[in-house]
Amino acid sequence: MNRFDGRRVLVTGAASGIGRATALRLLSEGATVVGADVSSDGLAATAQAAADVAEPDQFVSRAIDIGDEASVRDGVAFATHHLGGLDVLVNAAGILRSGHTEQVTLQEWDQIIRINLTGTFLMIRESLPALIDCGRGVIVNFSSTSASFAHPYMAAYAASKGGIQSMTHTIALEFAKQGIRAVSVAPGSISSGMTSAPGLPEDSDVSLFTKMQPVVRIEHADSEPPAVPGMAGPEKVAGVVAMLASDDGAFISGTEVRVDGGSHL
Numbered sequence: 499m500n501r502f503d504g505r506r507v508l509v510t511g512a513a514s515g516i517g518r519a520t521a522l523r524l525l526s527e528g529a530t531v532v533g534a535d536v537s538s539d540g541l542a543a544t545a546q547a548a549a550d551v552a553e554p555d556q557f558v559s560r561a562i563d564i565g566d567e568a569s570v571r572d573g574v575a576f577a578t579h580h581l582g583g584l585d586v587l588v589n590a591a592g593i594l595r596s597g598h599t600e601q602v603t604l605q606e607w608d609q610i611i612r613i614n615l616t617g618t619f620l621m622i623r624e625s626l627p628a629l630i631d632c633g634r635g636v637i638v639n640f641s642s643t644s645a646s647f648a649h650p651y652m653a654a655y656a657a658s659k660g661g662i663q664s665m666t667h668t669i670a671l672e673f674a675k676q677g678i679r680a681v682s683v684a685p686g687s688i689s690s691g692m693t694s695a696p697g698l699p700e701d702s703d704v705s706l707f708t709k710m711q712p713v714v715r716i717e718h719a720d721s722e723p724p725a726v727p728g729m730a731g732p733e734k735v736a737g738v739v740a741m742l743a744s745d746d747g748a749f750i751s752g753t754e755v756r757v758d759g760g761s762h763l
C-alpha cells in the first residue's frame with residue numbers, strides 16, 4: 499500500500515525513536531522525506547536504515563534545532579526547496595526533563611517550553627506557506643498522555659504538550675479553508691531514547707504513577723523488542739501517524755489520538 503507516492507514530507511526528531519520510525523514508515527509507503535534533528539549521529543543511523551526500505555533519493559537528512567528560529571527558517575527553506583514543496587509536516591522532535599516542581603529552575607522550564615512548544619510553533623509557522631500551497635497539507639504534532647492525565651514530576655513537559663494540543667486545534671480551524679488538516683498524537687509507554695532515560699528524581703514516589711501500564715497485549719513481531727520492558731515499540735505510533743497523514747485520515751482534524759496501549763483507561 500503506497501499511500502505516500504508523490505508526497506513530500508518533513509519529519510523532525512527523525513534521529514531517534516518515534517520520529518525515526520515515522521520517517522521509515524512513510525518512506526516504505528512511497529514518500530520522499532527530509533528527516534531533521536539536532537543529532538547528526540542519529541540522523542546518519544536513520545539514513546542507513548532508510549536505505550533498507552527506500553530508494554537512495556527518497557531520504558535526505560538535515561540538521562535543524564527546532565528551538566532556534568534561524569535554524570528552523572533555514573532548515574524548512576532547505577526542505578521545501580529540496581522536495582519541491584511540502585505536503586506533510588511531522589513534528590516529533592521533543593525533550594523530556596523531570597524533577598520536583600518546586601526545584602525546577604526557570605532555565606529548565608524555559609528550555610522545555612522553548613524546544614517542545616515554541617519549536618513546534620516555529621516549524622509550523624515556517625512550513626505553512628508550502629503546506630497551503632500544496633492544497634491538502636497535513637500537520638501531525640506530538641502531544642503526550644501527560645497533557646490530559648496527571649504525570650508527576652513533569653510539570654513543564656506536560657504544560658508544553660498541553661500547549662501543543664491547544665495550538666493544534668487553533669491551526670486546524672484557522673487553516674481549514676486552505677485545505678490544511680492538523681492533528682496531534684498523544685503517545686504513552688513507547689520505548690524510545692526519551693523513555694529509556696526519563697530522568698525521574700531518585701526519591702520519586704512511584705505510587706503516584708497510577709496510569710503507566712498498558713493493558714493491550716504488546717506484540718513485537720514487526721520490530722526489535724523494545725529497550726524498555728512493558729512498553730511498545732515506536733513503530734506502533736508511526737503506523738498511526740501514517741494513517742493520520744494519509745488520505746485514510748482525510749476526515750480527521752483538530753483532535754488528538756492517544757496511542758498508549760490503553761494505559762490511561
Ligand SMILES: NC(=O)c1ccc[n+]([C@@H]2O[C@H](COP(=O)([O-])OP(=O)(O)OC[C@H]3O[C@@H](n4cnc5c(N)ncnc54)[C@H](O)[C@@H]3O)[C@@H](O)[C@H]2O)c1
Nearest residue numbers: 511514515516536563564591592640642687688690691692
Ligand atoms: N516515548 C513515549 O512514550 C512518548 C510519550 C509521549 C510523547 N512522546 C513524544 O514523542 C516525540 C518523539 O519522542 P521519542 O519518544 O521518540 O523520544 P526520542 O528521545 O527517542 O526522540 C526525540 C528526538 O528529538 C530530537 N530533538 C531534541 N531536541 C531537539 C531540537 N531542539 N531540535 C531538533 N530535534 C531535537 C532528539 O535528538 C531525538 O532524536 C516527542 O515529542 C515526545 O515528547 C513520546
